Amino acid sequence: MPNSAKKAAVLEVIGVTKQFRGKIAVDCVDLQVANGEFLSILGPSGCGKTTLLRLIGGLEKPDRGRLVLNGQDITNLSAHKRNVHTVFQRYALFPHMNVFDNVAFGLRCKKIHENETRSRVEEMLELANLKGQGHRAIHTLSGGEQQRIALVRALVNLPKLLLLDEPLGALDLKLRLQLQQELVAIQKRVKTTFVFVTHDQQEALNMSDRVAVMNQAKVEQIGTPNEIYEFPKTLFAASFVGGINRLDGVLRIDEGGRCICEVEGLGGFFVEPPTEYRQAGVKGLICLRPEKVTLFSRRPSTIENVVEGTIRSQSYLGTHTQFEVLIKNGGVISVFQQNTQKLAKKVFQVNDKVFMGWQASLSHFFSYQALK
Template identity: 45%
Template structure:
C-alpha cells in the first residue's frame, strides 16, 4: 500500500487552558527518518506521545498505515517508543529485557529466542546478553532499549530524545549507528530532539516546531539554506539577521533599508514599505580590508570586535556601522591581518541573503 505511514490531521492538544499543540497537520512517509525539532516546551514530545497513544488529542485525527488510531489505546497501536531514560528493568538481563514484550504477548519460546538473538546481533550486543543494566555503559543500555522496541517489528519507532543522556563523543557515534540501523531496517523513525546539529545529521526531513506551531517541514538542506520564518533561521545553526523595510524591487532583487544599511536580496512576494528580515549565514559572508569595486555585492563597513577560535575556522565578530554585530567565518590559517578595533568590510552575494516576512 502506498501513502504516508503516519498522518496527523489538525491535531490540537490542550492541558487546561494552555494549548501546547496548535492545529498541526503532517504526513510522515513510510521508511522515513523524520525529526521533530524545537526548543523545550514547543510541543514536539507531546506530539510524539499522541502518536504513541500516551496522550489523547483534544481534537484532530491520527492515522497509522491508513487506519485511524487516535481513539485506540497505546497497546493496540503498532508503534514502539524509546525514551531518554531507557526504562529498562534493572533486575533483568539484556536478553530478558528484550524478550519481555514478546513473553507478555505469549509468543512461542523458540520464536522469542530467535527474535531476541537477531535483535542483539542487530545492535551488536550478542556478548552482553546476560548482563544487567547496571553492568552496561550508557550507549549499551540505549542499544538494549532500541532492540527491545525493534524486536516487536513495529511499523513506526518513536524516539524521545534517546541520546540526551550520553556524552558528546558517544552521542555522535550513536547518531551514525541509529541512522544506519534505520536505513538497514526500512522502518519509519520519528525522532524528537532540541539539538539542531543532531537533526541535520540524521534526518531525511525535519519538522521545526515553536510554541505548538509547525513552522516548517523540509530536508536538512531546505531547512538550513531556505528557512521559511525568522524563528527557523535563528534556531537552525548560526545566522545574522538584519531587519528592515523594502524600498525598491524589480524582477530579481529588492533593496531593503535595514537601520541605516542598504541591503539587496532576492525578490519575494512582498510590497514596498513592508517589513522583512534578511538572514545571512556566517559562512556565506567574507571579510575584506578594502571596499570592493563590484556593485553587485552587498558590503558594509565595520570594526573588528572579537575572534573566537574554532579549530579549522574562526568566528569573527564585526560591529557594523549602525552598531549591530555581525558574525563571519574565516579559515584559521587565512585570517586577515587586523586587530580589535581595526576597520574592515563585511561582504556577501545578494543571492546568499534569505528574506523572511515573519
C-alpha cells in the same frame, strides 16, 4: 507534498491538537511520515515535540484531530494495541528484568512462541553489539549499552513506526556522535520508519532524511536538512537551526524592479523576499548566515551588498576563524571565514576596518507581518 510521498505515508497526523489545563501543547499539527524515512522533530524544550510523540505513541489522547497509521485510524486505539513503539528519553528499561527479558517483553506480550522469541531476541542483541549478554542485569550496562538495548527492545517487535524521544540526550558528546552514526546505520539496515525527537539541531541535520521544525506547539517547516538550513521559511526556523545575523529595515523597489531593504544608518541592501511581501513599505528583517559573508580589506566592487565595520574580536578555530564585526548602527555581525590558505599569521587584526560582502540570494528576508 508530492503525491508519491503521500501514497507511501506510513503515518498521517491530521489537525491534531492537545491542551493541558488550557495550555496548548500541540496546536493543529499536520504531519506525514513516509515509509522508511528518518524524520526528526526539532524544537526548543517546551515546544510540544515530546507531546506530539506521545500522541503518536498513544500515551496521550488528542483533543482534536486524527492519527492514521497505514491507512487505519488509530486515534482511539490505546497504546498497547498500536504497532508503534517508543525509545524513551531515559530508556525506561525494566530494572527487575535482565537484558534478555527486557528485549523479549514485547514479544511475550504478543504471545509469540518462546523458541521464536529466543531467536529474535538473540538476533537483536547481536544488532545491539551485546551478543550472548542477555543474562546481564540492566544496572551493569553502560549508558551507551542501555541506549542500544532500549532501541532493540522496541525494534524486536517490528513496529510500523519507531518513536525516539531524545534517546541520546543523556549521553556525553563523544558517545553521542558515535551513537548518531550507529542509529542511522541501524535504521538503514532494518528499514523501519523513525520519528526522532530532539532539541539538538546538529543531531537533526546530521541524521535525518527530513526535519520538522516545531515552535510554540506548531510545526513551522518540514523539509530536508538542506532545505531547512538554506531555505528557512520562518525567522524561527532560520534562527533555531544555525547562527544568524539580523538587520532591521523597510523595503523599497528600485527602477529595475529589484527589492532593496533600507536599514537605518547603513543604507540599502538588495534582498529577495518571498513574492507576497515584494512591495514597498514592508518592514522586516534581513537574515544572514555568518558563513555566507565574506570579509574584505578594501571595498569590493563586484559584490552587490557591502557593509563597513570594525573588527571587535576574532577567534581562530582551526577550520575557520570567527569574527565579531561592529557596524555603524551599533550592531554586531558575526562572520565565519574558512581558513583555506596556509598562513602563519592573521590576515585581519582587532580594530581593523573591514568590508563585509554578500550576494542578495544568500540572504533571507522575513517580513514582520509574517511573524505576527
